Amino acid sequence: MQERLEQIKKQLQSQQLKLTPQREATLQILLENQEKHLSAEDIFMLVKQRNPDIGLATVYRTLELLHDLRIIEKLSFGDGVSRYEFRSDDHPHHHHHLICLKCGEVSEIEDLLDDLEMRVEREHKFKIVDHRVNLLGYCESCQQEMKLKNM
Incomplete structure:
Protein backbone atom coordinates (compact mmCIF):
# COMPACT_ATOMS: atom_id res chain seq x y z
CA MET A 1 0.00 0.00 0.00
CA SER A 88 -4.95 -1.20 -13.50
CA ASP A 89 -1.50 -0.21 -14.74
CA ASP A 90 -1.14 -3.11 -17.12
CA HIS A 91 -4.63 -3.46 -18.57
CA PRO A 92 -7.24 -0.67 -18.71
CA HIS A 93 -10.20 -3.05 -18.47
CA HIS A 94 -9.13 -5.85 -16.19
CA HIS A 95 -12.51 -6.90 -14.85
CA HIS A 96 -16.25 -6.58 -15.17
CA HIS A 97 -19.00 -5.99 -12.62
CA LEU A 98 -21.97 -8.02 -11.46
CA ILE A 99 -24.58 -5.67 -10.03
CA CYS A 100 -27.48 -6.91 -7.91
CA LEU A 101 -30.65 -5.04 -8.78
CA LYS A 102 -32.16 -5.71 -5.35
CA CYS A 103 -29.45 -5.00 -2.76
CA GLY A 104 -27.01 -3.07 -4.94
CA GLU A 105 -24.05 -5.34 -4.19
CA VAL A 106 -21.27 -5.03 -6.76
CA SER A 107 -18.95 -7.97 -7.43
CA GLU A 108 -16.06 -8.23 -9.82
CA ILE A 109 -15.31 -10.93 -12.38
CA GLU A 110 -12.26 -11.18 -14.60
CA ASP A 111 -12.21 -9.71 -18.09
CA LEU A 112 -13.71 -12.28 -20.46
CA LEU A 113 -13.59 -10.26 -23.67
CA ASP A 114 -9.94 -10.32 -24.76
CA ASP A 115 -10.56 -12.87 -27.54
CA LEU A 116 -13.65 -10.98 -28.73
CA GLU A 117 -11.72 -7.70 -28.79
CA MET A 118 -8.97 -9.20 -30.92
CA ARG A 119 -11.54 -10.62 -33.33
CA VAL A 120 -13.40 -7.29 -33.62
CA GLU A 121 -10.13 -5.41 -34.18
CA ARG A 122 -9.04 -7.89 -36.86
CA GLU A 123 -12.37 -8.23 -38.68
CA HIS A 124 -13.51 -4.62 -38.47
CA LYS A 125 -10.14 -2.82 -38.49
CA PHE A 126 -11.28 -1.06 -35.31
CA LYS A 127 -8.78 -0.29 -32.53
CA ILE A 128 -10.46 -0.86 -29.16
CA VAL A 129 -8.95 1.13 -26.30
CA ASP A 130 -11.42 0.31 -23.53
CA HIS A 131 -14.73 -1.29 -22.69
CA ARG A 132 -17.03 -1.62 -19.72
CA VAL A 133 -19.34 -4.47 -18.93
CA ASN A 134 -21.91 -4.36 -16.15
CA LEU A 135 -24.03 -7.46 -15.79
CA LEU A 136 -27.31 -6.76 -14.00
CA GLY A 137 -29.20 -9.41 -12.07
CA TYR A 138 -29.70 -10.79 -8.58
CA CYS A 139 -27.04 -12.01 -6.18
CA GLU A 140 -27.40 -15.42 -4.57
CA SER A 141 -28.66 -13.97 -1.29
CA CYS A 142 -31.38 -11.89 -2.96
CA GLN A 143 -32.40 -14.85 -5.13
CA GLN A 144 -32.92 -16.93 -2.00
CA GLU A 145 -34.87 -14.13 -0.34
CA MET A 146 -37.10 -13.73 -3.40
CA LYS A 147 -37.73 -17.52 -3.52
CA LEU A 148 -38.80 -17.48 0.13
CA LYS A 149 -41.25 -14.63 -0.49
CA ASN A 150 -42.79 -16.44 -3.46
CA MET A 151 -43.53 -19.59 -1.41
Missing part, protein backbone atom coordinates in the same frame (compact mmCIF):
# COMPACT_ATOMS: atom_id res chain seq x y z
CA GLN A 2 2.82 2.39 0.86
CA GLU A 3 4.53 1.53 -2.43
CA ARG A 4 1.37 2.47 -4.37
CA LEU A 5 1.13 5.74 -2.43
CA GLU A 6 4.73 6.60 -3.32
CA GLN A 7 4.04 5.80 -6.96
CA ILE A 8 1.04 8.15 -6.96
CA LYS A 9 3.09 10.84 -5.20
CA LYS A 10 5.66 10.67 -8.02
CA GLN A 11 2.88 10.83 -10.59
CA LEU A 12 1.51 13.97 -8.95
CA GLN A 13 4.98 15.53 -8.76
CA SER A 14 5.50 14.87 -12.47
CA GLN A 15 2.46 17.11 -13.04
CA GLN A 16 3.82 19.77 -10.63
CA LEU A 17 1.19 18.77 -8.05
CA LYS A 18 1.66 17.97 -4.37
CA LEU A 19 0.38 15.12 -2.27
CA THR A 20 -1.43 17.34 0.24
CA PRO A 21 -2.62 15.87 3.54
CA GLN A 22 -6.20 15.92 2.20
CA ARG A 23 -5.21 14.07 -0.97
CA GLU A 24 -3.18 11.58 1.02
CA ALA A 25 -6.10 10.94 3.40
CA THR A 26 -8.42 10.33 0.45
CA LEU A 27 -5.90 8.01 -1.20
CA GLN A 28 -5.42 6.09 2.06
CA ILE A 29 -9.16 5.39 2.22
CA LEU A 30 -9.19 4.26 -1.42
CA LEU A 31 -6.16 2.02 -0.83
CA GLU A 32 -7.65 0.48 2.31
CA ASN A 33 -10.95 -0.23 0.56
CA GLN A 34 -9.78 -1.39 -2.86
CA GLU A 35 -12.18 -4.32 -2.90
CA LYS A 36 -15.14 -1.97 -2.49
CA HIS A 37 -16.66 0.46 -4.97
CA LEU A 38 -16.99 3.53 -2.75
CA SER A 39 -18.94 6.65 -3.68
CA ALA A 40 -17.55 10.14 -3.03
CA GLU A 41 -19.87 10.38 -0.03
CA ASP A 42 -18.64 7.02 1.33
CA ILE A 43 -15.04 8.18 0.92
CA PHE A 44 -15.83 11.54 2.55
CA MET A 45 -17.41 9.88 5.61
CA LEU A 46 -14.39 7.59 6.06
CA VAL A 47 -11.86 10.41 5.56
CA LYS A 48 -13.78 12.68 7.94
CA GLN A 49 -13.41 10.11 10.74
CA ARG A 50 -9.64 10.62 10.57
CA ASN A 51 -9.54 14.22 9.42
CA PRO A 52 -12.61 16.07 10.77
CA ASP A 53 -11.61 19.35 9.09
CA ILE A 54 -11.84 17.99 5.55
CA GLY A 55 -14.78 19.12 3.43
CA LEU A 56 -16.86 17.18 0.92
CA ALA A 57 -15.82 19.59 -1.86
CA THR A 58 -12.15 18.78 -1.15
CA VAL A 59 -12.84 15.06 -1.49
CA TYR A 60 -14.72 15.65 -4.75
CA ARG A 61 -11.86 17.77 -6.13
CA THR A 62 -9.33 15.14 -5.12
CA LEU A 63 -11.34 12.37 -6.79
CA GLU A 64 -11.70 14.42 -9.97
CA LEU A 65 -7.97 15.14 -10.01
CA LEU A 66 -7.12 11.46 -9.51
CA HIS A 67 -9.57 10.57 -12.27
CA ASP A 68 -8.13 13.19 -14.62
CA LEU A 69 -4.64 11.78 -13.96
CA ARG A 70 -6.00 8.28 -14.75
CA ILE A 71 -5.08 6.99 -11.29
CA ILE A 72 -8.66 6.03 -10.46
CA GLU A 73 -11.63 5.08 -12.58
CA LYS A 74 -15.06 6.67 -12.14
CA LEU A 75 -17.77 4.03 -12.46
CA SER A 76 -21.49 4.32 -13.01
CA PHE A 77 -23.75 1.38 -12.24
CA GLY A 78 -26.95 3.04 -13.41
CA ASP A 79 -28.13 4.21 -10.01
CA GLY A 80 -27.04 7.84 -10.34
CA VAL A 81 -24.07 7.40 -7.97
CA SER A 82 -20.47 7.53 -9.18
CA ARG A 83 -18.13 5.06 -7.55
CA TYR A 84 -14.37 4.85 -7.70
CA GLU A 85 -11.67 2.22 -8.04
CA PHE A 86 -7.98 2.20 -8.94
CA ARG A 87 -7.07 1.77 -12.59
Whole structure:
Protein backbone atom coordinates (compact mmCIF):
# COMPACT_ATOMS: atom_id res chain seq x y z
CA MET A 1 0.00 0.00 0.00
CA GLN A 2 2.82 2.39 0.86
CA GLU A 3 4.53 1.53 -2.43
CA ARG A 4 1.37 2.47 -4.37
CA LEU A 5 1.13 5.74 -2.43
CA GLU A 6 4.73 6.60 -3.32
CA GLN A 7 4.04 5.80 -6.96
CA ILE A 8 1.04 8.15 -6.96
CA LYS A 9 3.09 10.84 -5.20
CA LYS A 10 5.66 10.67 -8.02
CA GLN A 11 2.88 10.83 -10.59
CA LEU A 12 1.51 13.97 -8.95
CA GLN A 13 4.98 15.53 -8.76
CA SER A 14 5.50 14.87 -12.47
CA GLN A 15 2.46 17.11 -13.04
CA GLN A 16 3.82 19.77 -10.63
CA LEU A 17 1.19 18.77 -8.05
CA LYS A 18 1.66 17.97 -4.37
CA LEU A 19 0.38 15.12 -2.27
CA THR A 20 -1.43 17.34 0.24
CA PRO A 21 -2.62 15.87 3.54
CA GLN A 22 -6.20 15.92 2.20
CA ARG A 23 -5.21 14.07 -0.97
CA GLU A 24 -3.18 11.58 1.02
CA ALA A 25 -6.10 10.94 3.40
CA THR A 26 -8.42 10.33 0.45
CA LEU A 27 -5.90 8.01 -1.20
CA GLN A 28 -5.42 6.09 2.06
CA ILE A 29 -9.16 5.39 2.22
CA LEU A 30 -9.19 4.26 -1.42
CA LEU A 31 -6.16 2.02 -0.83
CA GLU A 32 -7.65 0.48 2.31
CA ASN A 33 -10.95 -0.23 0.56
CA GLN A 34 -9.78 -1.39 -2.86
CA GLU A 35 -12.18 -4.32 -2.90
CA LYS A 36 -15.14 -1.97 -2.49
CA HIS A 37 -16.66 0.46 -4.97
CA LEU A 38 -16.99 3.53 -2.75
CA SER A 39 -18.94 6.65 -3.68
CA ALA A 40 -17.55 10.14 -3.03
CA GLU A 41 -19.87 10.38 -0.03
CA ASP A 42 -18.64 7.02 1.33
CA ILE A 43 -15.04 8.18 0.92
CA PHE A 44 -15.83 11.54 2.55
CA MET A 45 -17.41 9.88 5.61
CA LEU A 46 -14.39 7.59 6.06
CA VAL A 47 -11.86 10.41 5.56
CA LYS A 48 -13.78 12.68 7.94
CA GLN A 49 -13.41 10.11 10.74
CA ARG A 50 -9.64 10.62 10.57
CA ASN A 51 -9.54 14.22 9.42
CA PRO A 52 -12.61 16.07 10.77
CA ASP A 53 -11.61 19.35 9.09
CA ILE A 54 -11.84 17.99 5.55
CA GLY A 55 -14.78 19.12 3.43
CA LEU A 56 -16.86 17.18 0.92
CA ALA A 57 -15.82 19.59 -1.86
CA THR A 58 -12.15 18.78 -1.15
CA VAL A 59 -12.84 15.06 -1.49
CA TYR A 60 -14.72 15.65 -4.75
CA ARG A 61 -11.86 17.77 -6.13
CA THR A 62 -9.33 15.14 -5.12
CA LEU A 63 -11.34 12.37 -6.79
CA GLU A 64 -11.70 14.42 -9.97
CA LEU A 65 -7.97 15.14 -10.01
CA LEU A 66 -7.12 11.46 -9.51
CA HIS A 67 -9.57 10.57 -12.27
CA ASP A 68 -8.13 13.19 -14.62
CA LEU A 69 -4.64 11.78 -13.96
CA ARG A 70 -6.00 8.28 -14.75
CA ILE A 71 -5.08 6.99 -11.29
CA ILE A 72 -8.66 6.03 -10.46
CA GLU A 73 -11.63 5.08 -12.58
CA LYS A 74 -15.06 6.67 -12.14
CA LEU A 75 -17.77 4.03 -12.46
CA SER A 76 -21.49 4.32 -13.01
CA PHE A 77 -23.75 1.38 -12.24
CA GLY A 78 -26.95 3.04 -13.41
CA ASP A 79 -28.13 4.21 -10.01
CA GLY A 80 -27.04 7.84 -10.34
CA VAL A 81 -24.07 7.40 -7.97
CA SER A 82 -20.47 7.53 -9.18
CA ARG A 83 -18.13 5.06 -7.55
CA TYR A 84 -14.37 4.85 -7.70
CA GLU A 85 -11.67 2.22 -8.04
CA PHE A 86 -7.98 2.20 -8.94
CA ARG A 87 -7.07 1.77 -12.59
CA SER A 88 -4.95 -1.20 -13.50
CA ASP A 89 -1.50 -0.21 -14.74
CA ASP A 90 -1.14 -3.11 -17.12
CA HIS A 91 -4.63 -3.46 -18.57
CA PRO A 92 -7.24 -0.67 -18.71
CA HIS A 93 -10.20 -3.05 -18.47
CA HIS A 94 -9.13 -5.85 -16.19
CA HIS A 95 -12.51 -6.90 -14.85
CA HIS A 96 -16.25 -6.58 -15.17
CA HIS A 97 -19.00 -5.99 -12.62
CA LEU A 98 -21.97 -8.02 -11.46
CA ILE A 99 -24.58 -5.67 -10.03
CA CYS A 100 -27.48 -6.91 -7.91
CA LEU A 101 -30.65 -5.04 -8.78
CA LYS A 102 -32.16 -5.71 -5.35
CA CYS A 103 -29.45 -5.00 -2.76
CA GLY A 104 -27.01 -3.07 -4.94
CA GLU A 105 -24.05 -5.34 -4.19
CA VAL A 106 -21.27 -5.03 -6.76
CA SER A 107 -18.95 -7.97 -7.43
CA GLU A 108 -16.06 -8.23 -9.82
CA ILE A 109 -15.31 -10.93 -12.38
CA GLU A 110 -12.26 -11.18 -14.60
CA ASP A 111 -12.21 -9.71 -18.09
CA LEU A 112 -13.71 -12.28 -20.46
CA LEU A 113 -13.59 -10.26 -23.67
CA ASP A 114 -9.94 -10.32 -24.76
CA ASP A 115 -10.56 -12.87 -27.54
CA LEU A 116 -13.65 -10.98 -28.73
CA GLU A 117 -11.72 -7.70 -28.79
CA MET A 118 -8.97 -9.20 -30.92
CA ARG A 119 -11.54 -10.62 -33.33
CA VAL A 120 -13.40 -7.29 -33.62
CA GLU A 121 -10.13 -5.41 -34.18
CA ARG A 122 -9.04 -7.89 -36.86
CA GLU A 123 -12.37 -8.23 -38.68
CA HIS A 124 -13.51 -4.62 -38.47
CA LYS A 125 -10.14 -2.82 -38.49
CA PHE A 126 -11.28 -1.06 -35.31
CA LYS A 127 -8.78 -0.29 -32.53
CA ILE A 128 -10.46 -0.86 -29.16
CA VAL A 129 -8.95 1.13 -26.30
CA ASP A 130 -11.42 0.31 -23.53
CA HIS A 131 -14.73 -1.29 -22.69
CA ARG A 132 -17.03 -1.62 -19.72
CA VAL A 133 -19.34 -4.47 -18.93
CA ASN A 134 -21.91 -4.36 -16.15
CA LEU A 135 -24.03 -7.46 -15.79
CA LEU A 136 -27.31 -6.76 -14.00
CA GLY A 137 -29.20 -9.41 -12.07
CA TYR A 138 -29.70 -10.79 -8.58
CA CYS A 139 -27.04 -12.01 -6.18
CA GLU A 140 -27.40 -15.42 -4.57
CA SER A 141 -28.66 -13.97 -1.29
CA CYS A 142 -31.38 -11.89 -2.96
CA GLN A 143 -32.40 -14.85 -5.13
CA GLN A 144 -32.92 -16.93 -2.00
CA GLU A 145 -34.87 -14.13 -0.34
CA MET A 146 -37.10 -13.73 -3.40
CA LYS A 147 -37.73 -17.52 -3.52
CA LEU A 148 -38.80 -17.48 0.13
CA LYS A 149 -41.25 -14.63 -0.49
CA ASN A 150 -42.79 -16.44 -3.46
CA MET A 151 -43.53 -19.59 -1.41
